[in-house]
Structure formats: C-alpha cells, structure tokens
Amino acid sequence: MKLNKLLASVLVIILAAGGAVGCSSKSDAADPSAETSSAAEAAPAASNEEAADKKTEPKETTLSLLIDGDVSRAGFDAVAALAKEKLGITVEVEIRPGGADGDNVVKTRLASGDMADLCAYNSGSLLAALNPSEYFIDISKEDWASRLDDTFVSAVAINGATYGIPMASAQAGAILYSKSMYKELGLTVPKTWDEFIANCDAIKAAGKTAILGTFADSWTAQVLYLGDHYNVAAKDPNFAKDFEAGKTKYASSEAGLNSWKRLAATSAYYNKDSLATTYDDGCDIMANGEAGHWAMLTQSLSNIYELYGDKVNDIGVFGIPGDDPNNQGLTVWMPTAIYGNKNSDKTEDILRFMEFYISDEALNAYAGAVLPDGPYCVKGYELPDTAYDAVKNDMQAYFDAGKTVTALEFQTPVKGPNCPAISQECAAGLTSAEEAAAAYDADCLKQAVQLGLDWK
Amino acid sequence: MDNKKMYSGWFLVPALTIFTLFFIVPMVVSLFFSMTVWNFTDFKFVGLDNFKMFFTEKSLNISIKNTLIYAVLTCGLKVVLGILIAVFLTSAIKTKNILRSIVFFPNLVSTIAVGITFSALMHPSKGLFNKVLENIGVPAIDWLGNIQIALFSVVGTDVWKGVGVATVIYIAGIQSIDKTFYEAASIDGANSWKQFLNITLPLCRPAMNSVIILAFIGGMRTFDLIWAMTGGGPGFATDVVASIVYKQYAAGFYGLSTAGNVVMFILIAVFAFPLQRYLLSKEVN
Numbered sequence: 001m002k003l004n005k006l007l008a009s010v011l012v013i014i015l016a017a018g019g020a021v022g023c024s025s026k027s028d029a030a031d032p033s034a035e036t037s038s039a040a041e042a043a044p045a046a047s048n049e050e051a052a053d054k055k056t057e058p059k060e061t062t063l064s065l066l067i068d069g070d071v072s073r074a075g076f077d078a079v080a081a082l083a084k085e086k087l088g089i090t091v092e093v094e095i096r097p098g099g100a101d102g103d104n105v106v107k108t109r110l111a112s113g114d115m116a117d118l119c120a121y122n123s124g125s126l127l128a129a130l131n132p133s134e135y136f137i138d139i140s141k142e143d144w145a146s147r148l149d150d151t152f153v154s155a156v157a158i159n160g161a162t163y164g165i166p167m168a169s170a171q172a173g174a175i176l177y178s179k180s181m182y183k184e185l186g187l188t189v190p191k192t193w194d195e196f197i198a199n200c201d202a203i204k205a206a207g208k209t210a211i212l213g214t215f216a217d218s219w220t221a222q223v224l225y226l227g228d229h230y231n232v233a234a235k236d237p238n239f240a241k242d243f244e245a246g247k248t249k250y251a252s253s254e255a256g257l258n259s260w261k262r263l264a265a266t267s268a269y270y271n272k273d274s275l276a277t278t279y280d281d282g283c284d285i286m287a288n289g290e291a292g293h294w295a296m297l298t299q300s301l302s303n304i305y306e307l308y309g310d311k312v313n314d315i316g317v318f319g320i321p322g323d324d325p326n327n328q329g330l331t332v333w334m335p336t337a338i339y340g341n342k343n344s345d346k347t348e349d350i351l352r353f354m355e356f357y358i359s360d361e362a363l364n365a366y367a368g369a370v371l372p373d374g375p376y377c378v379k380g381y382e383l384p385d386t387a388y389d390a391v392k393n394d395m396q397a398y399f400d401a402g403k404t405v406t407a408l409e410f411q412t413p414v415k416g417p418n419c420p421a422i423s424q425e426c427a428a429g430l431t432s433a434e435e436a437a438a439a440y441d442a443d444c445l446k447q448a449v450q451l452g453l454d455w456k
Numbered sequence: 457m458d459n460k461k462m463y464s465g466w467f468l469v470p471a472l473t474i475f476t477l478f479f480i481v482p483m484v485v486s487l488f489f490s491m492t493v494w495n496f497t498d499f500k501f502v503g504l505d506n507f508k509m510f511f512t513e514k515s516l517n518i519s520i521k522n523t524l525i526y527a528v529l530t531c532g533l534k535v536v537l538g539i540l541i542a543v544f545l546t547s548a549i550k551t552k553n554i555l556r557s558i559v560f561f562p563n564l565v566s567t568i569a570v571g572i573t574f575s576a577l578m579h580p581s582k583g584l585f586n587k588v589l590e591n592i593g594v595p596a597i598d599w600l601g602n603i604q605i606a607l608f609s610v611v612g613t614d615v616w617k618g619v620g621v622a623t624v625i626y627i628a629g630i631q632s633i634d635k636t637f638y639e640a641a642s643i644d645g646a647n648s649w650k651q652f653l654n655i656t657l658p659l660c661r662p663a664m665n666s667v668i669i670l671a672f673i674g675g676m677r678t679f680d681l682i683w684a685m686t687g688g689g690p691g692f693a694t695d696v697v698a699s700i701v702y703k704q705y706a707a708g709f710y711g712l713s714t715a716g717n718v719v720m721f722i723l724i725a726v727f728a729f730p731l732q733r734y735l736l737s738k739e740v741n
Contacts, residue, residue, distance in 0.1 A: 100687075100706035107708065111496050129708040131495055218689055273580040275601035275690050417707030418515055418692075425691030430603055442513050449493055450709050452500070 060088045061349050064116035066109070068102050069095040070217075070279065071120065071336055072302040075168060078369035079362045086361075089353050091118070099219055099420070110135045117344045118353070120167055123155040123337045127163065128413035128451075136163040137340035137347060144355045152377035155334040155410040164337025165354050169372035171298040172330045172395055173227030173407060174317045178289045181208065182316075189318050191325040193262060196293075200269045203292040211266050212291035213274025213427060214282035218420035221427050224266060224295035224320065226407050226419075228259040230329035231322035233405045240411035246448065246455035250437040260426060260433040260440075262320070266295075267429035275428060287311045295320070297333060298373040298395065301388050305371060317394040319403075329403035330395065334410050335377060375399060413451055416443030483721075490715040495708070506715035515692050516716075519700040523723065526611060526696055527675030533615045534671045535664065538622030543652060545623065546630045556627070560620035567617065571684025574613045575600060600686055603693035610685050610694055614678065622667045629663025630656060665735040672731065676724050697723065 067073070073093070080091040094116055096105045103126070109115045110130065119136075121127065130136075139145045140162040145153075148165065156164035175196070177189070182199075185206055190196040200210035214220045232239050235255035242248040243256075250256035271277060271291065283300055285291050287308040294300075298317060305312040319330040338357065340350035356362055358378050367384045374395055375383060383396065398404050409415045416422070419440065426436035448455040490506055492499040510516045541559055545552050562570065577584045578599035586596040599609040637655045646654070679698035682688065688695035688703065695703075701716035 100703055103706040103708075104702070107706070131497065134497060215690070218687065273582075273601070275598070276575075276579045276581075417703065417709075421515070421689060421691050424689055428601075428690055430691055439515060443515065446509065446707070446709055446712060449502075449505075450495075450711075452493075 060090075061346060062090045062092055063118055063346060063349060063353060064092045064094060065118040065120060065338070066094050066096055066106070066116040067120040068098040068336070070098045072168070072299065072306060072370060074302070074306055075366040075370040078365045079357055082362060082365045083353060083356055087352055087356055089349060091353070099217070100417075106130070113343060115341045115343070117341050117346055117350055119339045119341060120336050121164075121339060123152070123164060123166075123334045124407075124410040125413045125415040125447075126409070127156060127337070127339075128158055129447075132158055132163045132339070133161060135339075135342055137342045137350065138162060139165070139340070139351070139354065142351065142355065144358065147358055147378050147380075149377040149379055151332075151406060151410075152334050155406070156337050164339045165358050166335045166377040167338045168299070168302075168335040168366075169374050169376045170335055171333045171373040172317065172319070172398075172404075173223045173295075173297050173333055174319050174330060174395075175227075175321075176286060176294045176296050176298070176300065176390070177316050177318065178286065178292055179314050179316050180289045181292050189316070190321050191328055192323060193321045196321045197265065200266075200292065204269055209271040209285075209291040210269035210293065211271075212277070212282055212285055212294040213270035214277045214279050214294075214296075215275045215424050215428065216277055216281075217279040218424045220279055220282070220296065220420075222419045222423040223297060224427070225259050225263045225423050226409070227295060227320045227331045228262055228322075229408050230319060230331045230403070230405045232256055232259055232408075234322060234324070234327055234329065240408055243408070243444075244412040244414050244453070246453060249441045251434065251441050257433060257437050260437040263423060263426050264429070264431075264433040264436065267427055270427065275424075283307060286315060289314060298391065301373050301390055302370050305388065313389045315388075315390055317390040319398060327403070329405060330398040331407050332374065332404045333407055414444050414447050414453070416440050416447055418443045486714050486717055489711065490718045491711075493711040495710060499711075502711070506711050507719070509712065510715055510719060515695075516700055516712075518692050519695045519697045520719070520723070522607060522694065523676055523678075523696040523698075523720075524727075525607060526614075526678060527672050527727075529608075529611045530614045530618065530675040530678075531668060531671040533611070534619050534622040535667055537615065537619050538667055539626050539657075539660075539664070541619065541623045542626030542630055543656065546627055556623075559623050562617045563620040565617070567680040568684045570613065570617050571681050574609075575685045578609055601690055603690055606686055606690060607694045610682055613685065614675070614681055617681070618671065618674070622671060625663050625667050625670075626660060629660035633659045661739050665732075665739065668735060669728065669732055673724060673728050676727070677720065 067076075080093075083089045083091065096102050106115075106119065106121055107130065110119075115135065121130070138161040140157070140160070145162055148162070152166055152170070153162055156162055181203065182188070185202055187199045187202060190199055203210040232255045235258070236242075236248075236253060239248060239253070239255060248256065250260065277285075279300075280303075282294060282296070283303045284307070286294050286296075286300070287304045288311075301312055301315065304315065319328050321328055338354065340347065340354060344350060360381065363376060363378060363381050367386075371387050372383055372391060373388075374391060383392070385392075422431075422436050422439050422443065425431045425439075426433065431439070445455055489499065491503055492501050493506075494500070511520075545556050545559070549555070578586075580586060580596060580598045580601055583599070585599065589596055597605065600606050633656065637659070638651055641651050641655060677698055678696060679702065682694055682696055682699050683702070686694045688699045697716060697720045701713050701720065704710075704713035704716060
C-alpha cells in the first residue's frame, strides 16, 4: 500500500501543478494551425538573397498574412494577385479563428515574436488593446498615408502614430431585411423603433422568423446594441467622451440604457434555435429569404454575394430605428485593417505592399472582385455603380444626408470584452436590460483599469 | 557520515532543478503578477484588487460555482458508473474483450472532436437527440441553449468520454483481488451482492481512490470540452475558471487572467489535498 500512497501523492502534485502552470501554457499554444508560419517564412528568406543581385527587377518576395477566417477575402485575393504581377510580392494567407480565440492567437504571436509580416485585425478599441507601438510599423510619415480617410485614420492611430490601412470598405451595423418578405406582407421600412416592432409582430403573426439570431457565434449578438449608437449619440452627443472619462455609464444614462432596452425587447422575436445558429447559417437563411430581419454588419452582404450572387439584392438595409422618425441614422464600422509587422525583416516590402493596396489600381481590382459593403476609406475613390442595391440605395442615402456616426469602439478604446456574452444573455431574454447594462458597465471597468483610466 | 549524505543529495539535483525551474519559479512569478495590472512591457502593483474583482463580479465568480458543480458531478458519476461497468465487465460474459474496448473507445477521440460532435447531436432543431425525442413524443429539449440544462449537458458528455478510464482502473483493481476470498465467501453462503459489498468494494479501494482523485482534479481544471461545446455560454452559464482565465487573457487583462490561475490553483489545492488525505486514511491495509 505504501507504493500506492506514494504514487497517489505524486499524481496529485503533478496534476495540481499542471492545473496552475498548464493552463497558462495552454493559451500560449493557442492554435496549432498558427504554427505553420515559421516554415513558410524560412523559404522566401533564401530566395530574397538571390533576388538581391539583380537590382533593376522588382524583388520577388513572399509576405505572410494572418487573417480571420470569417472575413470575406475575394477582394483581397484580387489585389494580392495583382501585387504578384506588378510588385513581385506573393502573399501567403494564414487563417486564424475569429472572436476570443483569434484575439489569443494574435496576442500570443505578437508577444512571442512570431507574427506574420502582415496582420489583418480590427481597427478601433481592439487595436488599442494590442499595444501596437511595440509591434506595428508607423505609416504616418509615408506620403501615401495622406490618401487615407480621416475617420479611418482616427480608428487606427494611437498617440499620433498611424498603423493600418483599410483592408475592405467601411460598413454599417444595421438591420438587414428581406425585401420579398416585406413585399409579401405589405410592410414598409420602419422609421421608428415602434414601427420596427410592429413589423416584427406582423412577421411573427405570419408564422415566420421575425428577427434572425445567430448567437452560436456570440459576437453577432452585440450588433444590435452596438449599432444603436447613432441613437445614443443623437440623444447625448457627448456620450463617448463622458463614457471614456468614467462620467457616464450605460446603466445610469437614459440614452445608453435605451440601447439595452431595445436589445431586450427583441428577445420575443428570434428563431427558436438562435443559440445554435451560426453566422454562416445566417448568411444562408437571409439569402433564401427565410427570416425577416437580421441585425448584422453589412460585410455579410459580401459573404452572401460570394455564395449566392444576385440574391443579395433581395436584401435591404436600414439603420437601427430610434424614437425620432426624422432622425434615423446609421452606425458605421471602420473596416478591418492591415498592419505591418515592425519586427519583420521585410519592412520595405511590407510598406510597398501597403502603398499598393490603397492605390486606385488596387482598389479597382478589389471592386472588380467583390462589391463594397459601404464607402471606401480612401480619399477621392468613389463607390462603383455596380454596388449592391442595399449599399447603393439604402446606405448611401444616410451618408449623403450626413446621418452617420462611427460605432463607440472607434471613438474610445473602452470596450468590454464580454459584450458578446452579455448581449447574448440579454437578447435571449435571460437578463433584463438593466442587468445587462450594469453587467456591461462592470465589464468596461476592467478595460478601464487595464488602460490606466481613472474610473470610479 | 556527512559525506554520505552529500553523496546521496546530489542525486536530487537534476529533479530539483527541473522542479524549481518549471514549477516553483513560475508559481512564485504568477503569484506576483496576479497582484499587478500588467501588459508585456510594464506593470503596476495593485495588491489584491484583481482577486477582489474576481470574487465580486458575477461574470467571473459564477465560474467558481460552475467549476465545483462540474467537478463534483463528473467525479461522482464516473466513480459510480465506472465501478458498475467494471464489475459487469469482469464477470463471466463472453464478449467482454469487445465490450471493454467499446467502453474505452470514447477516450481515444480528441476532446474537441467529441465536443463538436455532441453539440451537433444536441442541436435544438436539427440534432439527433431531439429528433429521437420527437419521435417518441417527448417535447424537444434545448440541451445547450437553456441555462438551467447547458452545464449538465456538458457534464454528461464528459462522463461519456471519461468513464472508460475509470472503468479500466477499476478492472485492474478488481482483477488483482485474490480469487480465494470469493471462494471462501461463497462457501459461507454469501450471494453476489454481499460479495460485491464486502469483498470487491473494500479491496478495490485503492483503485477507487485513484479514480476519485483523477476525475475530481480533471473536472476542476476542465476547459477544452466546455470551450468546444458552449464557449462558456449561453451568457456565462457554463463558464468555468479555466475558460474565464482564457477569456481574460484574450481580452488583454493579463493581471486578472493570472489571478484566475492562482484562484484555480488554490481551489484545487484546498479541495484535492484534504480529499486525498481523507481517502488514504480510509484505505484498508
């Protein structure tokens, strides 16, 4: 029995220690698919030296890019193909997961010095959390950076340094609706929140899904709340500033709490299996007109277009309605940005590629492959005539009328990381609007502490 | 005399170096960093603020309750089901080799694969489980979407996957029991229930203790199955300490994340060590 005791003690020690140590190493390992880069990077380094001899020719080189698998890449691929032809730069794409898993992969690879040459990642508050001055090339001194749209620059600039170029067009967090279902039931596009709910009631009464929930990908649950920021800003123009300063909170401000109330009010209208439906399922369902509304980023239009072609024009868009019928606006998202790895040995090639990526030539190639989900973030480059109806007709009207505002995450670095889960609970009717608002405030407090802001 | 002690002491050096370098040092370092707000370039000492936040905020402290429920349930079910299956599989049945393989098989499949498979089986409208229920006239159950049920659905999957290991340990324990005990008992007129109660159960106590400890600690630090099936959702209903730690790291709250690891270590220590002492004291010599 003595051996047994000894064995058991050793086991307990190993397991317990593994519990503490093993867990941190688990997050370090993050994702096996992210390991492939080192092999890919070793090869082009050799070919680089050969190419250095003939200086007149454009250098043949390979850049690696780490990107979220959910992002539509058709436009990017078209530009990359052109870059190979014109610049001799081949881009090797590495896929990473989205959401929290993706954040972990990006943060771990940055911290361990294993980042790809190019990194596609969110602009706005999520970028701020990456400590970009440490890892990314500052492009503010480059001539071509002046081509970038000012609003976009503000979403990728931290302490005066600019880090990213727009990977795609800007987009909106809005309500996508099925035009054919609206026609069938004789509905009109709502101007206020109450009209929107009335439409939902009508669709529900017809035995159809009034609002599509795709909460298996929990990030999708927050779009309705985040997209309501136009209405928040309309009521309280200083909300973003006061929120960052810790002076106003969602739970205590009327404008902020309203967003959560709207999200809570939708809980009666979702599809029954909303918690098991994914974003990809959602694209299918909307393309086939099986749901009335979907609160979603308009990037899904490109996903639908890639899968279903012209069926995308059966989908219309309206900004999340507020209380004032004369002031319905659109909350705009700055696109995913591409950042250059400062610690790569190919920074010159990276800058060449970035400059090329926002040239008219590249944008034409981009627009030739996939249509924009909103305006481009490059000065002087217009939307092509062939854009999706939803963008050309519905969204452009908001831009023309100046009724747009960027989402809160592009105005302040404070964004609670549990926003998806809190929104998911609230939309599923598990928590009340007040509880969700208070939970989100508490969540943001953690971000404020990490950023060193003085919140009470 | 002293020389002799020194001589034998040197044998400890390699093991001690490795243990210090890879266990003691990281533990002390993480204890320190759990009391700071840090990123990869600098840190600020904040005392016990991280722990205070961990224990007071609902989205964080729900994980402690969930972890304990999860560990106790998976452990208990594996202990009970494991011994029943083991007794069955050590009895005189013809197909026992095949059956033993079948019981052990789920353990060979990757946890992530099991998680994905079961979340498909538990899909509220398209999943096999609900289709079967529908056919026998039972209303569909939202296995992973209902916050009251979700954690138990994951517990069930964990037991399905892990009961094989418990069974194998039990089988080894039962087979090492001397057959003469059973002969003597049956001559004295003990029926098989009495034999199980008075011979099998006490004599496979060491095996049972290993199962309890392994299953309990495994349950306390579970992560992969939860992450594959629910991601901690809906909301925070199935978040355990390990998944919370992972999420805080993803969010860039490194101090809070380290504090979570320390909490998990303390939890395991507080429950596992006394449990082990108690179990060992009960062993029959």
